[in-house]
Amino acid sequence: MIGLPDIEAAAERIRPLVRRTPLLAGTQARSPVTKGTLLLKLECLQPSGSFKARGASNKLLSLSPRELRLGLVAASGGNHGLAVARCAAVSGVAATIFLPENVSPEKIAKIRQWGATTIVAGASFDEANRGALAFSEQEGATYFHSFADPLIVAGQGTVGLEIFQDAPETDVVIVAVGGGGFITGAGLALKALKPSLKVVGVEPVGSPTLHASLRADKVVSLDTVTTRIPTMACKRTDEQLFALTRQVVDEVVLVEDSDMEAAARWLWFEFGLAADPSGAAAIAALATGKVQVEAGQTVSVPVCGAGLPISIDGI
Template sequence: MLSLADVEAARDRIADVVRHTPLEYSYAFSEMTDADVHLKLETFQRTGAFKLRGATNRIATLSDAERDAGVVTASAGNHAQGVALAATRAGVDSKIVMPEHAPISKVEATARYGGQTVLHGADYDDAQAKAHEIERAEGRTYVHAFDDERVMAGQGTIGLEIVEDCPDVETVVVPVGGGGLISGIATAVKARNPDVRVIGVQAEGAASLPQSLTAGEIQELDSVNTIADGIATRKVGETPFAVIRERVDEVVTVPDEEIAVALTYLLERSKTLVEGAGAVPMAALLFERFDYDEDETIVPALCGGNIDTNQLTTVLVRGLVETGRYLKIRTVLRDRPGALEDLVEIISDQRANIYAIQHDRTSRDVAMNEADVEIDIETRGHDHIDELLAALRAAGYDVEVLA
């Protein structure tokens, strides 16, 4: 099984390529949770995610024949970039298979780092099947995203940095997809300090690990559906699973709504941009998906910041909706002068700010003497929304909440 010596050897191999990323105390999240929260900012890693660590360690251990033949891998995006950069720096040809709907930003970044990109399938598992076809056809070495001890050892170097930079750490919270990251971190952390808890977090839409632990064997999902595309795998790897069973204290899940809120808070209160998978540990902490004590020293590992800009807009709006900061309503007005002004005046009196108004007099859903109106509104929380809706309904408006 993966050992501390493996992780320490990996740190020596990858030192020239990989950054030692910051670990910073967060006043904002410590105040929100009553814990002592320190953020492991792996978002500042080269390529924007932790995957470079494992990829660099794996490629550093290739034989001469394997280097000459080149490598191939499958990835939703972050491992793709890690393999592409690590291979290019080592002078190794790389071919990367990504799901057809992988974020455009990740596909383009992989190509910029020197990887040959191939888009195939609906998710990671489909892309992996295609990558194995290329492996057999071209004689390349397959660099697994998580089910490889050398990859796991590289990811485990994050654990070494955490315990060295925060000696008082009591709990480390880690996102889980295939399990390579948490198995590496748990190996390093538990070897250095067995009393530190390691908590794994999966998105509810890709949560195969809790049922696997209950069953005592790996369970595979039929499909996955989550905004946390970086951890959207149908099952964990066999090698990581053995480590997780022995060294991870607890595994919890979070829904996409909570991930969106955590992502929004991280951007707003810590000025830290993360992707869905990177926000998962903070979501588990903010929504108390695991038990912790007041003033407990907790390190959420924010392990990826490569979010597609289009997805970021959608997720932020969802985060604002969930926190009562954004409201979209629909109502019907009499088509007469001043009707819209009267509606806007009530919203203004409630100290709400209007983002946008759509006023449609031609809608077939209303009578010919009426107008269909949709309004996007900035609000200050759920209580403020309740007060605004009550005021509108008291004035006789039939209001439908759209978001």
């Protein structure tokens, strides 16, 4: 599907459209979540609010003028939709974003502010995605898959490339998982550059897609998805993507939705970082002890999605 050269090429291609986000030392915390050295990769500072800007930009820059004129369509729990809407705005073309019923009102509003049309279709990402595919077939709009497109995966992988470049001493990277494109792309870059580095995924208890598939050693379709976190709700990963995922992901741990919400509050209190629950998933894994990093080790975690502090319960 892809390798390190594809990720390096994506990094050069998308440079004009994305930010090289800082890797912030998580020091001076009142309530530390790990004994190790914590580094926070601030993907919440991307123009669209998440790492998804990278994959969508890489896909955008591969399109022909005709494909652009037909407009863009995607399904999303929120962050991918924002990234595709921004790509459409940058290119001056139309975008239609299909969303599940539990998407946050703030993200719907922001997608519309980027000029895209939003359609709420179904209770889950998978149902919204069927709507997006049908729209693409009927209207001819260019479809942006949220995690299984090689160009999307290569774009997301540039996060791993930057983490290694800025902190080659990193021993562990913890990545939030929705469909698996982000952790696979980042893992491919990181493992190619430092094979000893450990790549750990975090999923909600209510959407253990990769966790179940890795245990079964094959792609598993979940019967139900119960997580409240729409950006991490996915019943099934992609077969070709999973063939790469299993090569680069060492472990996937599960956390409760409430753990991620608490971790988002922690990021806001300790560092003034406004993350959505998926953006705080890696911190939740550390805070709950699902991933333990010892003194003398360095753990890098992407704060992968932005959220409004006022939308976090308890703030």
